[in-house]
Amino acid sequence: MDTKKPANIDEYIGAFPNDVQEILEKVRATIQKAAPDAKEKISYSMPAFEQNGIVVYFAAFKNHIGLYALPSGHEAFREELSKYKSGKGSVQFPLDQPMPYDLINKIVKFRVKENLEKAKKK
16 A cells, blocks of 8 residues: 555545455445445545544455444444454454445444434533
8 A cells, every 4th residue: 555645535445456446445335325424534544434523434454444433333233243353443354255334334324323412412
């Protein structure tokens, strides 16, 4: 990947090999569909979607796609995510396995709803 910070998600995705670009575009489209009002941005040098705060980040690595739905998004789907390597607020989807787009969709919808509820309380 380029060492220059990407200005937008298109630049970020464009820095990867074609096969990884295809997966990243599908992840992006899945997030866009689940969070149609979210705005795209680059944050911490990763693609991010923001709606009443960060909904989710995603990033590509040598052997996996990382999804960062903050601790709450991972906690809510702990059982479904248990077969993947994960941390407190991250999960790794191996590139040599099918991407769980349905699960990504559910996590993103959960995070949008959570952010909306937090925004209403403010």
